[in-house]
Structure formats: C-alpha cells, structure tokens
Amino acid sequence: xxxxxxxVTTLLLLGSLIGVQADTINTTSIDTQLKAIQAASAHDRxxxxxxxxxxxxxxxxxxxxxxxxxxxxxxxxxxxxxxxMQEHTQHEQMQQAEQMQHMQxxxxxxxxxxxxxxxxxxxxxxxxxxxxxF
Amino acid sequence: xxxxxxxxxxxxxSLFAYSDVDMDGVEDSVDQCPNTSxxxxxxxxxxxxxxxxxxxxxxxxxxxxxxxISPVTQEKTDTMAGSVQVDYYYKNFSVQxxxxxxNSESSLVSNSGQTDSFIGAYYLLKPLSGLSLRLGGGALxxxxxxxxxxxxxxxxxxxxxxxxxxxxxxxxxxxxTMINDDDFSYTDTTSATxxxxxxxxxxxxxxxxxxxxxxxxxxxxxxSSDSIYEAFVSSTTGRSTVEPxxxxxxxxxxxxxxxxxxxxxxxxxLSDSASDHYLSLRVGYYx
Numbered sequence: 001x002x003x004x005x006x007x008v009t010t011l012l013l014l015g016s017l018i019g020v021q022a023d024t025i026n027t028t029s030i031d032t033q034l035k036a037i038q039a040a041s042a043h044d045r046x047x048x049x050x051x052x053x054x055x056x057x058x059x060x061x062x063x064x065x066x067x068x069x070x071x072x073x074x075x076x077x078x079x080x081x082x083x084x085m086q087e088h089t090q091h092e093q094m095q096q097a098e099q100m101q102h103m104q105x106x107x108x109x110x111x112x113x114x115x116x117x118x119x120x121x122x123x124x125x126x127x128x129x130x131x132x133x134f
Numbered sequence: 135x136x137x138x139x140x141x142x143x144x145x146x147x148s149l150f151a152y153s154d155v156d157m158d159g160v161e162d163s164v165d166q167c168p169n170t171s172x173x174x175x176x177x178x179x180x181x182x183x184x185x186x187x188x189x190x191x192x193x194x195x196x197x198x199x200x201x202x203i204s205p206v207t208q209e210k211t212d213t214m215a216g217s218v219q220v221d222y223y224y225k226n227f228s229v230q231x232x233x234x235x236x237n238s239e240s241s242l243v244s245n246s247g248q249t250d251s252f253i254g255a256y257y258l259l260k261p262l263s264g265l266s267l268r269l270g271g272g273a274l275x276x277x278x279x280x281x282x283x284x285x286x287x288x289x290x291x292x293x294x295x296x297x298x299x300x301x302x303x304x305x306x307x308x309x310x311t312m313i314n315d316d317d318f319s320y321t322d323t324t325s326a327t328x329x330x331x332x333x334x335x336x337x338x339x340x341x342x343x344x345x346x347x348x349x350x351x352x353x354x355x356x357x358s359s360d361s362i363y364e365a366f367v368s369s370t371t372g373r374s375t376v377e378p379x380x381x382x383x384x385x386x387x388x389x390x391x392x393x394x395x396x397x398x399x400x401x402x403x404l405s406d407s408a409s410d411h412y413l414s415l416r417v418g419y420y421x
Binding site for chain 2: 048083085086087101106110116
C-alpha cells in the first residue's frame with residue numbers, strides 16, 4: 001500500500017513538473033516566435049506569421065487566448081478589426097431589418113382585421129359576413 | 135554625432151510608422167486584403183490562402199419587441215412579442231429559422247398567438263475588399279392564425295449590400311415578398327360589400343453605420359415597404375389604397391464577449407400605415 005502511495009505521489013509530482021515545464025516552454029516558444037516575426041524580413045514575416053497561426057489553431061481556448069494577448073501587446077496592434085464580428089454584425093443588422101418588416105406587416109394585418117371587425121357585421125365565427133372571393 | 139542622431143530618428147520613425155492592423159505580418163501600406171482574421175493564413179500580399187477556423191457556426195437569439203400603431207381611422211394598438219431565432223453558418227452560406235409569439239391589445243380588441251414563422255437561406259459574396267453582398271430567399275410559414283383564416287405561405291427574396299470602409303459602413307437592402315394570402319370580402323355596417331385584395335410587396339432600406347469601439351456598432355437607416363393590402367374596394371365608397379410603411383430606425387449591436395452579443399433597434403413610423411414606435415431588444419449566443 002505504501003509503495004502504491006509513493007508511486008502515485010511521485011507520478012503526480014512528475015505530472016505537475018512536466019505541466020509547469022510545458023507551460024514555460026510554451027510561453028518561451030511564443031515569445032521567441034513573436035520576436036522572430038518582428039525581426040524577420042517582409043517575406044519571412046508572412047511565413048512565420050502563418051506558422052504561428054497554425055500553432056494557434058492547435059491550442060486550446062485558454063492557450064490561444066493567452067497567445068493572442070501576448071501577440072497583441074508585443075506587436076503594438078493599433079486596432080483589432082474583428083472582421084468576423086463585423087461580418088456577423090452586418091448579417092444581424094440585415095436580419096433585424098427583415099424581422100422588423102415582418103413584425104410591422106403583421107401589425108398592419110392586425111389593423112386590417114380590426115378595421116374589418118369594426119366596420120363589418122359580426123355574425124360569423126370569423127368576425128363578420130366574410131365572402132371568400134378567390 | 136549628428137549623423138548618429140539622424141539615423142536613430144529615422145529608425146524610430148520607421149518603427150512607429152509600421153502598422154499591421156490585421157496582424158498578418160504584411161504592413162498595411164502594402165496589404166491588399168487589410169481585414170484578414172487571425173484564423174486565415176495569408177500570402178505575401180496579405181490575402182487569404184487558407185482558413186483554419188471551423189466552417190460551422192451557430193447562433194441562438196432571443197428577442198422581445200414592442201410596437202404601437204394608431205391609424206387615423208382606428209384605435210391605438212400595442213403589440214408585445216417574444217421571438218426565438220436560430221442561425222446556422224457554413225462558410226459563406228447561412229440558414230435562419232425564426233418565429234415569435236405576440237400579444238396585441240387595443241381598447242376594443244385583444245389578440246394573441248404565434249406570428250408567421252420564417253425559414254430562409256443566405257449566401258454571402260465578397261466581390262471587393264470591404265464590400266459584402268448577401269443574397270437571400272425564404273418562406274414565411276402560415277403559423278399565424280388569422281381571424282379570417284386566409285393565411286398562406288409567403289415567399290421572399292432579398293439582396294443586401296454593405297460597404298465597410300475603416301469604421302464606417304454604408305448599407306442597403308431590397309426584398310420582394312410574394313403575399314399569397316387569399317383575398318376576401320366582407321359586408322360593412324352600411325351593408326356595402328368591401329373587397330380586400332393583397333399585393334406582393336417591395337421593401338428597401340438604406341443606412342449608414344459606425345463602429346465607435348471594436349465592440350459596438352451603431353447605425354441609422356430609412357426603411358420603406360409596400361403595404362400588404364393592394365386595395366379596399368367598397369361597393370358604395372369606391373377604392374381606397376394603403377400608403378407604404380415608412381420608418382427611420384436606429385440600431386445598436388454590442389459584443390459582450392466572443393460568444394454573447396446583444397442588439398437594440400428602435401424605429402419611428404413616418405407614415406400612418408407604419409408602426410408609430412417599434413422597439414426590439416435581442417440577446418444572442420454565437421458559437
């Protein structure tokens with residue numbers, strides 16, 4: 001039993017050590033990569049940037065977020081354009097306009113029916129003497 | 135000494151002058167596609183050669199709206215509605231399904247139920263940098279229980295354009311809806327027969343928007359749509375038509391975080407047929 005406990009403790013310690021090491025290596029690696037990107041020529045910068053993006057795509061959400069934050073701070077980006085967000089905004093705006101149009105037409109339809117009910121003789125289940133004329 | 139200072143000034147100037155807004159490694163002055171996202175691999179000109187992001191996205195949007203209409207001939211009517219919308223995005227293609235439940239109150243009539251439901255598809259085209267065109271088509275399913283039981287599926291087609299220059303956006307859209315509801319007639323209080331005919335509608339809007347911050351977008355637009363009613367033809371008083379629904383609206387889109395967003399829209403009716411006031415608030419989750 002004691003041997004098992006020692007083995008488990010050792011494994012846990014090793015695991016956390018490897019985790020810390022991996023994290024340090026990761027951070028160092030990103031830092032090194034970003035420095036290399038900044039120092040590279042125009043042609044190489046694109047190549048290194050593409051490699052960095054591929055690395056980002058393999059990271060989990062937390063790692064990716066940290067890497068992007070670091071990149072933003074190091075590369076002194078003046079502005080984040082959020083092109084995907086902007087695209088989404090435009091799409092939503094268009095949908096919102098269409099939805100408003102549908103809702104206004106519905107209200108117009110209500111008004112028409114109300115007008116018919118107010119003005120018509122109310123003898124039928126559907127609000128008056130309706131004659132389908134199609 | 136002077137030469138060294140001169141070189142240092144030049145170097146610092148060039149460092150400060152460097153700008154790569156989309157962080158693709160290509161300086162803005164030579165970047166031919168200045169708005170590529172971080173998930174896109176680019177060529178030496180800064181244009182996309184491969185997109186690493188997942189092509190599948192979804193959003194779910196819940197909304198609440200209030201509208202008020204007070205035509206000169208009738209009582210004021212207030213309508214509250216709760217809506218749900220689901221979108222699926224695949225690359226440049228998207229599908230939307232939405233419906234809403236309403237409660238409409240005037241001093242004489244109260245009405246509630248489900249509105250027509252919408253199912254539609256859109257395709258996004260980007261012919262030029264900053265220019266987006268969206269082609270859309272859809273059906274308004276007759277889930278609204280009309281008092282006169284004449285509701286049928288309507289079909290709609292739309293084209294919208296949006297041009298983004300830096301933080302400014304100009305947009306416009308046109309849609310054509312085939313109203314297939316059955317025409318009907320009724321007898322009014324003077325015993326005259328009134329024939330009501332529907333018409334297909336043309337609608338358009340034009341507007342301008344602005345991103346004051348990276349998370350906030352705001353716009354103003356003018357909207358116009360034909361009435362769904364072509365004419366009311368009375369056997370005694372003759373033919374009367376309904377003017378187009380015209381309004382101006384203000385729109386806000388706020389990104390709460392990478393998933394959550396919220397929108398607000400207020401429209402003020404310019405014509406008697408349009409809702410006097412329309413307010414809509416929505417919250418969405420995009421993933």
